[in-house]
Amino acid sequence: xxxxxxxxxxxxxxxxxxxxxxxxxxxxxxxxxxxPYIMALLLLPVRIPKTLLFLLAFLTGITVDMxxxxxxxxxxxxxxxxxxxVIFLNLTLQDDDHDSFASxxxxxxxxxxxxxxxxxxxxxxxxxxxxxxxxTLNNILFTLTSxxxxxxxTTVLIVLFELIFYRRRKR
Amino acid sequence: xxxxxxxxxRYSTFFLFILFFGIAVVLVIRxxxxxxASALNSSNQMIGKAYQNVDYLKGYLSLNETNLALSRENxxxxxxxxxxxxxxxxxxxxxxxxxxxxxxxxxxARVINNSINQKNNYLTVNRGSKHxxxxxxxVISSKGIVGIVLNVSPNFSTIQSLLHSDTRIxxxxxxxxxxxxxxxxxQAHDPQKALLRDIPNxxxxxxxxxxxxxxxxxFPPGIIIGTVLETGLSSGSSFLDISVRLNNDFSxxxxxxxxxxxxxxxxxxxxxxxLEND
Numbered sequence: 001x002x003x004x005x006x007x008x009x010x011x012x013x014x015x016x017x018x019x020x021x022x023x024x025x026x027x028x029x030x031x032x033x034x035x036p037y038i039m040a041l042l043l044l045p046v047r048i049p050k051t052l053l054f055l056l057a058f059l060t061g062i063t064v065d066m067x068x069x070x071x072x073x074x075x076x077x078x079x080x081x082x083x084x085x086v087i088f089l090n091l092t093l094q095d096d097d098h099d100s101f102a103s104x105x106x107x108x109x110x111x112x113x114x115x116x117x118x119x120x121x122x123x124x125x126x127x128x129x130x131x132x133x134x135x136t137l138n139n140i141l142f143t144l145t146s147x148x149x150x151x152x153x154t155t156v157l158i159v160l161f162e163l164i165f166y167r168r169r170k171r
Numbered sequence: 172x173x174x175x176x177x178x179x180x181r182y183s184t185f186f187l188f189i190l191f192f193g194i195a196v197v198l199v200i201r202x203x204x205x206x207x208a209s210a211l212n213s214s215n216q217m218i219g220k221a222y223q224n225v226d227y228l229k230g231y232l233s234l235n236e237t238n239l240a241l242s243r244e245n246x247x248x249x250x251x252x253x254x255x256x257x258x259x260x261x262x263x264x265x266x267x268x269x270x271x272x273x274x275x276x277x278x279x280a281r282v283i284n285n286s287i288n289q290k291n292n293y294l295t296v297n298r299g300s301k302h303x304x305x306x307x308x309x310v311i312s313s314k315g316i317v318g319i320v321l322n323v324s325p326n327f328s329t330i331q332s333l334l335h336s337d338t339r340i341x342x343x344x345x346x347x348x349x350x351x352x353x354x355x356x357x358q359a360h361d362p363q364k365a366l367l368r369d370i371p372n373x374x375x376x377x378x379x380x381x382x383x384x385x386x387x388x389x390f391p392p393g394i395i396i397g398t399v400l401e402t403g404l405s406s407g408s409s410f411l412d413i414s415v416r417l418n419n420d421f422s423x424x425x426x427x428x429x430x431x432x433x434x435x436x437x438x439x440x441x442x443x444x445x446l447e448n449d
Binding site for chain 2: 050051054055057058061062065070071072073075076079080082083086087132135136
């Protein structure tokens with residue numbers, strides 16, 4: 001239990017730091033920007049209480065917002081992600097899986113499941129984020145394009161991290 | 172209350188989402204200038220639209236008063252129009268001539284009321300006693316005679332039209348100079364025809380012969396009245412009845428001239444003495 005807590009806190013800190021100091025500066029012009037910090041929310045234990053999940057999502061978002069000077073946007077996006085996460089897990093997991101405190105990583109789930117999971121969640125995160133950032137439906141086509149590319153970018157990064165750090169540990 | 176609590180806990184995910192998302196959106200709008208500006212802007216637009224609709228509905232409620240005010244204003248504006256003002260500018264043409272003293276002068280007038288289809292027809296013109304019109308004066312137009320002034324008020328006069336059963340005008344035939352009286356009425360109610368009576372039997376009358384004023388009446392001599400249409404409508408006596416097509420189109424009369432005869436008073440005075448002698 002302590003190990004789980006420590007692991008999550010450490011992951012959270014590392015991902016936030018990586019996000020605000022490294023990935024903030026990376027981007028494909030204005031079209032695609034990666035937000036791999038949402039991995040911290042993705043890998044929270046399956047049976048985490050909903051209230052705690054939403055609170056953590058909100059706090060994560062606010063923390064990133066502070067560095068991005070966009071107070072509230074990442075928070076809203078992360079809260080949306082948390083909601084989609086709850087629905088997604090309800091739809092795809094069996095009841096006995098819900099009892100597990102384990103993270104829904106590649107180690108526990110299949111690669112295909114994790115890919116879809118990361119893609120769907122990051123898609124909703126980016127959708128909320130970009131729509132809030134633009135706050136207008138003008139140029140909606142460009143916005144949707146950048147949402148899609150950012151989403152692919154983020155998903156690829158998350159899957160890579162997962163493969164690099166966790167696959168090996170399992171073995 | 173219990174049911175409400177069950178409801179909320181069943182859909183707790185959704186309510187949590189709404190709660191945190193709401194907080195985040197409030198933070199976004201409060202702390203980011205562009206989002207705040209556009210949020211305020213769109214809400215202002217919505218409010219403006221709502222006010223506009225309410226105002227539109229309110230407009231219906233006050234439609235009655237608005238209509239009243241508008242119609243009053245219309246009446247006031249209409250009163251300022253040129254057509255609603257009375258034209259007081261009279262042009263009287265009198266020839267100054269030391270050799271021939273002019274007898275007749277003419278006052279132009281505009282017909283403001285007219286009828287042709289009654290048994291007795293009258294006209295109203297916009298000149299009256301103020302302009303020197305008196306009862307009994309003759310009225311002509313550019314095409315022929317019109318009638319006799321019947322009543323006079325300061326600004327208006329009524330004219331007994333030629334198309335009146337009591338109107339009798341002394342008329343003569345242009346060639347033979349034989350005179351009779353022109354009447355309209357009992358037998359003929361056609362506004363384009365009149366009867367010339369009291370022309371003796373021996374006078375030769377031709378078709379299309381002109382009928383003119385004789386000069387024995389209020390009118391200057393030689394003013395055209397019409398043309399002979401039919402002759403020989405004998406009434407069984409020694410006089411002819413001649414049907415006359417009137418030259419004047421009474422249905423389109425607009426401007427007429429009132430004939431002022433300088434000596435008419437003198438003539439009448441003299442003529443009344445004839446009757447005294449009888």
